[in-house]
Each structure stands twice: as structure tokens, then as C-alpha cells.
Amino acid sequence: MPRYSARMGLFAEFRCIAGCIGTYPLDAVLYRCPNCGDLLEVEHHLPALREKSADQWKRLFGERWRSVEEPYGSGVWGKHEWVAPHLKVDNIVSMGEGGTHLTRVPKYANEIGLGDVRVKQCGTSHSGSFKDLGMTVLVSMVNQMIKDGKPIRAIACASTGDTSAALAAYAAAAGIRSVVILPRGKISTAQLVQPLAMGSLVLAVDTDFDGCMRIVQELASREGVYLANSMNSLRIEGQKTVAIEIAQQLGWDVPDWVIIPGGNLGNVSALGAGFEMLLALGLIHRRPRICVAQAEHASPLVTAYQRGWAELEPVKAKTTLASAIQIGNPVSFKKAVRALRAFEGVAISVSEAELANASARADRNGLFTCPHTGVALGALEKLAAQKLVTRDQRVVVISTASGLKFADFKVGYHEGKLAEVTSPKYRNVPVELPENYEDVRAALLRGLDTSVM
Amino acid sequence: MPRYSARMGLFAEFRCIAGCIGTYPLDAVLYRCPNCGDLLEVEHHLPALREKSADQWKRLFGERWRSVEEPYGSGVWGKHEWVAPHLKVDNIVSMGEGGTHLTRVPKYANEIGLGDVRVKQCGTSHSGSFKDLGMTVLVSMVNQMIKDGKPIRAIACASTGDTSAALAAYAAAAGIRSVVILPRGKISTAQLVQPLAMGSLVLAVDTDFDGCMRIVQELASREGVYLANSMNSLRIEGQKTVAIEIAQQLGWDVPDWVIIPGGNLGNVSALGAGFEMLLALGLIHRRPRICVAQAEHASPLVTAYQRGWAELEPVKAKTTLASAIQIGNPVSFKKAVRALRAFEGVAISVSEAELANASARADRNGLFTCPHTGVALGALEKLAAQKLVTRDQRVVVISTASGLKFADFKVGYHEGKLAEVTSPKYRNVPVELPENYEDVRAALLRGLDTSVM
Numbered sequence: 001m002p003r004y005s006a007r008m009g010l011f012a013e014f015r016c017i018a019g020c021i022g023t024y025p026l027d028a029v030l031y032r033c034p035n036c037g038d039l040l041e042v043e044h045h046l047p048a049l050r051e052k053s054a055d056q057w058k059r060l061f062g063e064r065w066r067s068v069e070e071p072y073g074s075g076v077w078g079k080h081e082w083v084a085p086h087l088k089v090d091n092i093v094s095m096g097e098g099g100t101h102l103t104r105v106p107k108y109a110n111e112i113g114l115g116d117v118r119v120k121q122c123g124t125s126h127s128g129s130f131k132d133l134g135m136t137v138l139v140s141m142v143n144q145m146i147k148d149g150k151p152i153r154a155i156a157c158a159s160t161g162d163t164s165a166a167l168a169a170y171a172a173a174a175g176i177r178s179v180v181i182l183p184r185g186k187i188s189t190a191q192l193v194q195p196l197a198m199g200s201l202v203l204a205v206d207t208d209f210d211g212c213m214r215i216v217q218e219l220a221s222r223e224g225v226y227l228a229n230s231m232n233s234l235r236i237e238g239q240k241t242v243a244i245e246i247a248q249q250l251g252w253d254v255p256d257w258v259i260i261p262g263g264n265l266g267n268v269s270a271l272g273a274g275f276e277m278l279l280a281l282g283l284i285h286r287r288p289r290i291c292v293a294q295a296e297h298a299s300p301l302v303t304a305y306q307r308g309w310a311e312l313e314p315v316k317a318k319t320t321l322a323s324a325i326q327i328g329n330p331v332s333f334k335k336a337v338r339a340l341r342a343f344e345g346v347a348i349s350v351s352e353a354e355l356a357n358a359s360a361r362a363d364r365n366g367l368f369t370c371p372h373t374g375v376a377l378g379a380l381e382k383l384a385a386q387k388l389v390t391r392d393q394r395v396v397v398i399s400t401a402s403g404l405k406f407a408d409f410k411v412g413y414h415e416g417k418l419a420e421v422t423s424p425k426y427r428n429v430p431v432e433l434p435e436n437y438e439d440v441r442a443a444l445l446r447g448l449d450t451s452v453m
Numbered sequence: 454m455p456r457y458s459a460r461m462g463l464f465a466e467f468r469c470i471a472g473c474i475g476t477y478p479l480d481a482v483l484y485r486c487p488n489c490g491d492l493l494e495v496e497h498h499l500p501a502l503r504e505k506s507a508d509q510w511k512r513l514f515g516e517r518w519r520s521v522e523e524p525y526g527s528g529v530w531g532k533h534e535w536v537a538p539h540l541k542v543d544n545i546v547s548m549g550e551g552g553t554h555l556t557r558v559p560k561y562a563n564e565i566g567l568g569d570v571r572v573k574q575c576g577t578s579h580s581g582s583f584k585d586l587g588m589t590v591l592v593s594m595v596n597q598m599i600k601d602g603k604p605i606r607a608i609a610c611a612s613t614g615d616t617s618a619a620l621a622a623y624a625a626a627a628g629i630r631s632v633v634i635l636p637r638g639k640i641s642t643a644q645l646v647q648p649l650a651m652g653s654l655v656l657a658v659d660t661d662f663d664g665c666m667r668i669v670q671e672l673a674s675r676e677g678v679y680l681a682n683s684m685n686s687l688r689i690e691g692q693k694t695v696a697i698e699i700a701q702q703l704g705w706d707v708p709d710w711v712i713i714p715g716g717n718l719g720n721v722s723a724l725g726a727g728f729e730m731l732l733a734l735g736l737i738h739r740r741p742r743i744c745v746a747q748a749e750h751a752s753p754l755v756t757a758y759q760r761g762w763a764e765l766e767p768v769k770a771k772t773t774l775a776s777a778i779q780i781g782n783p784v785s786f787k788k789a790v791r792a793l794r795a796f797e798g799v800a801i802s803v804s805e806a807e808l809a810n811a812s813a814r815a816d817r818n819g820l821f822t823c824p825h826t827g828v829a830l831g832a833l834e835k836l837a838a839q840k841l842v843t844r845d846q847r848v849v850v851i852s853t854a855s856g857l858k859f860a861d862f863k864v865g866y867h868e869g870k871l872a873e874v875t876s877p878k879y880r881n882v883p884v885e886l887p888e889n890y891e892d893v894r895a896a897l898l899r900g901l902d903t904s905v906m
Binding site: 065066067068070073095096099100101102103104105107121124125126127128153154168169170171172173174175177179181184189190192193194196197198199200201202203204205206207211215218219222223225248249251360363364365366367368402403404405407410411413414415428429430431432433434435437440441443444445447448 | 518519520521523526548549552553554555556557558560574577578579580581606607618621622623624625626627628630632634637642643645646647649650651652653654655656657658659660664668671672675676678701702704813816817818819820821855856857858860863864866867868881882883884885886887888890893894896897898900901
């Protein structure tokens with residue numbers, strides 16, 4: 001049964017991406033199609049949304065853009081009707097996510113032969129990554145389900161990274177318990193410091209990652225534990241606001257290219273969903289091209305692309321500095337390929353040295369990029385070298401997390417100690433000097449002459 | 454000579470805080486009063502600002518609040534006329550600083566016996582701290598000075614912390630060289646990773662911190678190096694926008710209390726300056742009370758307060774987890790006391806264990822606080838216990854930096870390895886379990902029952 005919101009008759013519901021008959025309410029505890037087991041997606045009732053014109057939506061979104069009015073100042077909840085219209089405002093759990101800066105990097109653009117490159121700073125966010133955008137939707141939905149009397153006791157995930165950090169933050173703010181289940185002995189306190197600090201119940205089980213997944217799914221089916229895993233389509237609804245924000249920040253236009261790093265591929269699916277909705281409701285009139293950037297060590301999408309968007313062949317991902325996208329069997333592969341076909345997409349992989357050098361080059365221009373953003377920038381450099389992206393085009397690069405989460409990566413690079421990067425191109429080290437004004441002065445003048453800028 | 458801006462005859466200039474006769478243009482290379490050596494402050498020409506009514510300013514600031522129009526979407530540059538009216542928009546170097554979330558923490562407030570506590574998240578910013586707010590002004594000003602032909606070759610500081618990170622970011626974005634001068638052998642790559650990555654020329658000199666300061670001042674006077682030190686009053690102009698934003702986010706009202714951590718005391722001076730300007734121009738009609746929170750190990754302001762705002766007695770600061778405020782001889786003492794007298798201020802110190810526990814308690818409610826924010830929260834807990842702050846009052850706590858900069862502090866706390874905190878009250882550790890569904894289930898149910906929330 002579709003749930004109608006009080007105003008405007010807006011609603012959205014789950015539907016199977018393989019086309020199975022049937023829709024399901026968003027507050028059903030459901031992660032896959034009960035018929036075929038494929039992924040679900042959230043389908044919005046577009047005719048109701050069309051009761052407002054494109055200009056009316058633009059005006060409404062403009063008024064709300066990072067306004068001081070809660071929760072509409074949030075980049076996600078400013079788009080409430082497009083994200084989760086059935087969610088009551090009182091149930092929304094927001095930490096001011098979204099509305100991140102679209103930073104121009106003219107010097108970097110020029111260095112790589114391009115004209116207009118901007119970086120969407122999704123990592124400048126409450127828990128330090130774009131995962132906040134999806135988690136505010138998921139936790140708000142669960143908050144509403146609990147208030148409606150559903151027997152949900154906790155929200156769980158099997159992630160050790162940004163997902164668990166975002167889950168811990170939003171669940172703690174809502175007063176809902178979060179549970180992180182992971183393989184014992186393989187994860188350090190440092191990797192878990194955000195969920196531990198934010199009060200997650202962390203269960204370290206003597207098994208591998210697949211064993212954790214089996215247990216967490218059993219807990220979900222029997223113990224009233226809701227899953228915040230990467231199959232959960234509610235998160236996509238929050239993440240798609242990145243596309244809407246980019247268009248809004250460009251005066252309701254789109255860039256020629258969007259470059260996004262990809263692992264499980266939920267994020268590119270979300271990007272595609274956002275642009276599709278903008279097109280369907282008339283707020284934009286053309287499509288950007290999309291490039292998914294992968295680390296060579298975990299690039300099944302690139303393989304599929306090179307074979308003409310062939311079927312997925314799962315691989316065993318090798319260790320990569322871009323740890324959050326070290327995934328050989330991406331959950332959202334089908335959704336991603338559908339989006340990439342529609343957006344004239346490409347998929348490009350970069351080596352460990354390429355991603356580290358691209359990240360360091362961007363840093364020298366005033367960013368402080370995570371390695372995944374380095375993957376996207378490395379791919380952009382290749383597109384520029386191949387003249388697939390040209391100086392007259394506008395490019396937006398999605399930066400997915402705060403560089404502060406990856407201080408060890410930066411230290412290793414500048415100390416020259418990353419095994420993956422034998423000759424770091426943009427290494428910067430302190431100049432050691434005696435206490436003598438003339439020596440310091442000489443070093444200063446030398447340093448200013450050998451400009452890195 | 455005051456510089457008049459093209460529109461409205463707005464201007465601002467440096468003036469000595471001790472009352473010496475004379476004013477100086479903001480693009481003079483000047484850090485202290487040339488007459489008496491005391492601090493300078495920026496004085497704005499209020500009659501010209503009064504040509505707009507309070508309501509007109511509110512409307513203008515409302516329209517600009519985090520708008521997509523550059524650079525006015527910046528929290529600092531949305532207040533351009535109040536910050537640095539003589540700066541041409543083309544010379545502004547902005548990374549979308551300010552406009553940070555004012556996060557409600559109702560569960561935390563209730564735990565400590567209060568009703569309405571909000572946290573101003575200044576650390577959710579480009580370089581991860583409130584220093585971005587001042588640095589965008591300083592670097593923009595230097596950018597304009599260089600374009601006007603002043604012989605400035607670089608901007609230097611002697612900081613190893615947030616100041617050098619912010620300087621490196623904004624200077625790199627502007628294409629101006631940044632220089633960090635510091636004692637050799639005392640600073641690790643990790644402490645310097647942001648300025649190194651962002652291309653600062655780092656000079657490690659075989660001397661102590663005072664020796665570095667002497668050298669950097671000599672370079673400034675002889676080699677065209679501009680100082681980004683804590684005496685530089687331009688930074689205060691950016692930082693004061695925190696006060697303006699708080700009022701704006703509260704619908705042009707003020708909280709009853711603002712709690713701010715203090716070391717060099719520039720930040721509380723800035724907060725006072727912001728509220729004074731709001732009062733002078735009629736946008737607010739009352740003053741909040743201000744509490745400066747210090748670590749016991751570095752609390753000369755608290756000593757002065759306890760003696761009825763006596764003269765500063767510099768101390769040798771002891772090591773504290775709140776490393777950025779480990780300062781025994783605060784540069785901005787006089788400005789701070791002036792503000793605290795005007796705002797019925799108090800100064801409170803907290804022990805290492807108190808700051809760590811307060812930080813951890815806030816984290817359990819969905820924040821991820823830096824130790825300096827822990828100092829402010831620890832002070833708030835004391836004010837609440839003393840009934841100086843009561844449940845019917847509204848409190849804003851200034852969070853100064855991202856917790857992600859202090860992951861080691863968090864790890865140490867939850868591993869129980871901080872020497873300063875013998876029994877961490879809110880310690881959270883993983884539960885280790887065999888691969889057995891029933892064991893995991895039992896641990897889950899136990900964990901959910903012993904609620905931390």
C-alpha cells in the first residue's frame with residue numbers, strides 16, 4: 001500500500017529493479033525483492049510531484065538551500081518531497097548534512113590542461129564522508145517506524161568504515177542503538193574509533209566478513225535488528241541529493257562531466273537517480289557524462305565497460321590505498337550500469353601511484369583529499385590526457401570523504417614510505433636548518449624560487 | 454588614510470587597543486601599534502554601516518546565508534561589509550568557510566541537567582577548524598596587497614597546528630607561498646601533514662619556539678614575508694562571524710550563554726567583537742554571558758578571573774590533551790578581558806580527566822568532539838552543577854575543530870591508555886565472540902539491555 005503524505009498526495013515506494021510486479025511501502029522491513037531477490041529501488045510518484053512546476057521547485061529549493069530553518073537547511077531535507085515524502089518532519093534526524101561547497105580549483109585545472117574543474121566537498125560533513133547523506137534518511141525512517149510501533153531494537157551494519165561512522169552518529173543522535181559486527185582481530189581500534197566513541201555496540205566475531213554478513217542477516221530476520229547495509233535503497237535517496245545540489249550550485253545547469261570514485265557503486269547509482277529526477281521534473285534539460293573511477297586493484301566495473309558493459313565478473317579485490325572502494329563484487333552493479341548507459345558513461349582505473357600522486361597534486365592546490373578522491377582525480381587526468389575531457393568543458397569531481405580520515409596515507413606519501421608509490425612526484429619534506437638567520441634566509445629564498453605552485 | 458570602498462563609503466582601519474592616537478589602513482604591513490607596541494584592532498566606521506537599518510542588514514544576511522552565489526555563500530563573506538569592506542570581491546580567497554551547523558543535543562543537555570544546548574560546529578570546515586574563518590580574511594587581504602603591488606613574497610607562521618593547516622590551504626588556493634617555521638626535531642610529520650601536503654615551505658630550525666619567533670619576525674621585517682601570527686587582527690574579523698551566525702541561526706536572538714575554549718584568547722575576543730557589532734547596529738538587543746573554558750594545565754585567564762580580572766600572570770603551561778590551548782602567556786589577554794567584563798563573563802578550568810570524559814559523553818550523543826570542545830563541555834557541566842546555568846536557559850557551545858584531527862586521543866581513551874584518565878567513564882570496547890549465532894545473539898541482547906544511551 002503506498003503511503004500518502006498529508007500534503008500534495010506525494011508518495012514513494014520500493015520496487016524491484018528487475019521489473020517484478022508489486023510495490024512495497026518504505027517502512028516495510030525489506031532489503032531485496034521478495035520475489036526474485038534482486039535489488040529494490042525507491043520509485044517516486046512523479047505526477048504528484050509535477051503539480052509544482054520546475055520553476056516552483058527551483059524557487060522552493062532556493063529558499064531552503066542551507067537556510068537556518070530546521071531541518072530544511074540540510075541539503076537532504078531541503079529536498080524532502082523528492083527524498084522521502086512520507087517522513088514526518090518531527091521524525092527527521094539531521095546533523096546539517098549536505099549543502100557542501102563546490103570548490104573551484106583553477107590552478108589545478110590549468111596544470112592538467114583543463115579550464116573549469118570544481119570539487120564537490122562531500123567529506124566536509126558531520127561524520128566526515130558522503131555517507132551522512134544516506135544515513136540521515138535511513139535513521140529517520142527507522143525512527144519513524146519505531147514511533148509507529150514497529151519492533152525495531154537496533155540498526156546494524158557490517159562495515160568498518162565510513163558507513164559505521166555515519167550510522168553511529170545518526171543513531172546516537174536519535175537515541176537508537178547501533179550495532180557494528182565485524183571479523184575479530186582484523187580491525188584496529190583506530191579503524192573503529194568513530195563508532196566506538198559514538199556508542200555503537202561493537203561485536204567482534206571469530207569469522208570472516210561473509211560470516212559476519214550471515215550472522216547480521218539472521219539477527220535482522222529474527223531479533224528486530226534493522227540492516228543499514230549497502231543493499232538498503234533508502235540511503236540512495238539521500239545520496240542522490242548530491243546531483244541535485246550540483247545542478248543548483250551551477251544555477252540549475254549541469255556540468256559536462258561528473259567524475260566519481262566507485263566501489264560498491266551505490267553512489268554512482270544515486271548520482272544517476274538524482275539527475276534522472278531533475279530531468280523528469282524539468283529542472284534540467286541535458287545530461288552530464290559520468291565517469292566512474294576505480295582503483296586498478298578493484299576494478300570489475302572497468303572490465304565490464306571495456307567489454308561493452310558486459311555482465312559483472314566478480315574479482316577478488318587486491319589491497320588498495322583507496323580502502324573504501326576495495327570491492328570485487330559490487331552490490332549495485334546493475335543499477336550503476338543502467339545509469340552509466342543513460343549518461344554516456346565511462347569507467348577508468350588508476351594505479352596506486354597514480355591515485356596517490358593525483359591526490360597530492362590536488363593538495364598542493366589547497367585541497368586535502370582522501371585517496372578515493374585521488375582515484376577520481378587520477379581518472380580525470382587520464383580523460384584530459386586522452387582529450388576526452390577538454391579545456392572548454394566544465395567538470396565536477398565528487399570528493400567522498402575528509403582527508404583527515406587518511407592522515408597516515410598522507411604521512412606515508414610525504415615520508416616516502418608508501419610501498420605502492422616508489423617515487424612520489426609531489427613529496428614535500430621539512431628543510432632542516434641550524435639556528436642562524438642567514439642560513440634560514442637563504443633556505444627561504446631558495447624555497448621561494450623553486451616554486452611548487 | 455582610511456580606504457573608502459566604492460559603495461556606501463564603508464571603511465575599516467587598524468587602531469591601537471591601548472588608545473594611542475592614530476589609525477592605519479588594513480593593508481599596512483603592521484602587527485602591533487607602532488607607538489606603544491600593544492595590540493591593534495580593526496575599527497569599523499559605524500555611521501556608514503548605519504545607513505542600512507538593522508532590518509535591512511538582517512534581510513541582506515538572510516539572502517546571502519550559504520547561498521550558491523560566490524563568495525557570499527561563505528559565512529564570512531556573506532558579512533563582507535562588516536568584515537573587510539575595502540576588500541574587492543575579485544581578491545577574495547574562499548573555500549566555503551562558515552555557515553556551520555548549530556546542532557541541537559537534547560539528550561546530552563538532559564544528561565547534564567540542562568534544557569537547550571546547541572553546538573556550533575566550527576570544525577566542519579575546509580581545513581577542519583575555526584581557523585579557516587580568520588585565514589580567509591588574512592589571505593584575501595594579502596592577495597589584494599600583492600595585486601596592488603606590495604612586495605610580499607610569502608605568508609609565514611610559527612604554528613604547528615590548525616593555524617598552519619588553514620594558512621597552507623588558503624595560500625595554496627591563492628597561489629601565494631606559505632612558510633611554516635618551527636623547532637627542529639620536536640614536531641612529527643603527522644603533526645605537520647596538512648601544511649606539508651598543501652605545499653608549505655617548512656623550515657625546521659635548530660632552536661626553540663621563541664627562537665623561531667625571532668627569526669620569523671626578522672624575515673617579516675626584511676624579506677617581504679607577511680606574518681599570519683596570533684597578533685594579526687585581520688583574523689579576528691573573520692572569526693567574529695561566529696557570533697553573527699549564532700544570532701542569525703537563532704532568528705536574530707542570542708543564547709543566554711556561550712561557552713568557548715580559550716588559549717591565546719583571540720577567539721573569545723572575536724566572539725565579543727561580533728556581539729558588540731550586532732548590538733551597535735541594532736540586530737540584537739541583549740548580551741549573552743560568555744564562559745571561557747581552559748585546561749587546568751594552562752589556565753592563566755582563570756587565575757586572573759578568580760582575582761577579579763587581575764593583571765595577567767604568565768605561567769608555564771603544562772602538557773594537556775587540549776594541545777591547541779596549551780598556552781601560558783596568551784597574546785590576546787587584554788582584548789579577552791575587555792570582552793569578558795562586558796559580557797558578564799566567567800572563566801572555568803577543567804582537569805584532563807574532566808575534559809576527556811566530557812568529550813566522550815558528548816560523542817555518545819552523536820558528536821565526535823575534539824579535546825578543546827571537551828574543555829568547553831567540561832566547563833558547561835560545572836556551570837550546570839553549580840546552577841549558574843539552568844534548565845530554562847539556552848546555551849551554545851563553540852566546537853573549535855574536527856574530532857578527526859584527534860583520532861589518537863579517542864583511541865587512547867577507549868583503549869584505556871591515556872595516562873591522564875585513569876578511569877575513563879564512557880569507555881567503549883568491542884565484545885569478542887566465537888562464531889556461533891547463539892553467542893552473538895546473547896551478546897547483542899545483553900548489549901541492548903545495558904543501554905549506554
